[in-house]
Amino acid sequence: MMQLHPKVIDLSLGRMSRILRALGNPEQRIPPSVLIAGTNGKGSTLAMIRAGLEGAGKTVHTYTSPHLARFHERITVSGQIIGEQELTEILAECEVANEGRPITYFEITTAAAFLAFSRAEADYTLLEVGLGGRLDATNMVVPRVSVITPVSADHQAFLGDTVAQIAGEKAGILKSGVPAVIAPQVPEAEGVILAAAERRGAPLSLAGRDWQIWEEHGRVAFQDERGLLDLPLPRLIGAHQVTNAGTALATLRLLDEGDPERALTEAVWPARLQRLKRGPLIDMAGPAELWLDGGHNPAAGHALAEAVTRLSPRPLHLVCGMLKTKDVRGYLTPLARVAESLHAVTIPGETATLQAEQTAAFAREAGFTEVRTALGVERAVADIVAADPSARVLICGSLYLAGTVLRQNG
Structure with a gap:
C-alpha cells in the first residue's frame, strides 16, 4: 500500500466518497459508532471506552492510527487484531474498487477498515480520527456519539495557525441530532466548538457544565446529572488520563452501556508512559x-x-x-x-x-x-x-x- 499510494496528508472527502460508493458504502453498515477527534488523548479515551464496553460483555471493533509495531494494530475486528489473510484480501478488494485512481494511503486503508467492520458482528465501532476532523477519511460515518478530546496546537500546516482554527476543524465531526461529548477545552477552542454545535443542532455533554471528574484521596469521582461515581484511579498514568477518563465515562453514559470501573482499570494503550x-x-x-x-x-x-x-x-x-x-x-x-x-x-x-x-x-x-x-x-x-x-x-x-x-x- 505504501508503494501504491502516497503517505501524504491531502485533506478531502471526495476520494473517500468515490471508493466507498464503489464498495457499496460499507460505512453505512458498520455497527453503531463513536467517532473521536481532538489533539491529545484520542487513543487513551478510545481505549477506556473500549475497556468499559468489553467489561460489560459488549463486542467492539476499533480503528486507530498510527500503528506502532505493525499495521494490523490499526484494525481490530470483534475485539481481535485483524488477521493477515483477511487484511490482504480486503486491501486487494479496495484496490480493485479504486481502479487505479488517485487516493492516499490513509484513505484506502480507512476504506478497508470500514469494509472489514461491515462484514463482522459487533455491538459498537470505535473510530479515531486521523487528522483534524472535518475532512478526515473517518468522517464519512454518522456516529451514535461524537467525541472531542482536548484541542491544542498541532499540525498547523494543515489545520490552521490558531487553536480556534484547529478547533473548527475538529468540530467538523459534529452532526445534526448526534450527541457529542466535549472534554475540557481552552476558552478559544470551547467557544468555537459550542458555536459549531449550535449551528448544526448537535446536543452536547460538556465538561464542567454537564459532567466533571476530579481526583480525591487516591481515587476519582465522576459527577453528572445521573449521579456520582466513586472509582479507582485510571490504569493509565497522569493527571491528563483522569481528564480522558472523564471523557470516556461521559461517552459511556450517553451510550447507556459499559462498566465504569473496568473502563478505568483495564484500559491498555501502548506508548503512553x-x-x-x-x-x-x-x-x-x-x-x-x-x-x-x-x-x-x-x-x-x-x-x-x-x-x-x-x-x-x-x-x-x-x-x-x-x-x-x-x-x-x-x-x-x-x-x-x-x-x-x-x-x-x-x-x-x-x-x-x-x-x-x-x-x-x-x-x-x-x-x-x-x-x-x-x-x-x-x-x-x-x-x-x-x-x-x-x-x-x-x-x-x-x-x-x-x-x-x-x-x-x-
Missing part, C-alpha cells in the same frame, strides 16, 4: 527503569512532565527523537524542568525525522543543560545506564520512535 518490561533494552538496562511515551506536541510535553513527577523518585534522563513537523522547543520546555539530561537520536527509517544534532540544538534552547547525541536508542540507553545505574530512562518525542522501540522491546 508505558513501562518497558522485556526485550534487549531491558536486558541492557539492569536496575535502571525504562519508560516509553509517544507524545509529541507542547500539550503532551506538559502532561508528560506532570505525569513523571507522580512516579517514585529517581533521576530522569530522556532519549528523544522527533519529526521536523513538530514544535520541538514547545514540547521539550516543560520536560527540561524535570529531567537531568537528554540524549538526542535520529528516528530510523523516517524521512521526516529531525537529525539528532537538530533535536539536541532545540533541547538546549528549551533549557536542557546536559545534552548529547547518540547513534541510536540502544547506544543512548547504554551511555545513560553506564553513568547512572539507578536512572529512570524515558524514550520519547514521537510515536514513530516508540514503534521502533516496541518492535524489539514489548
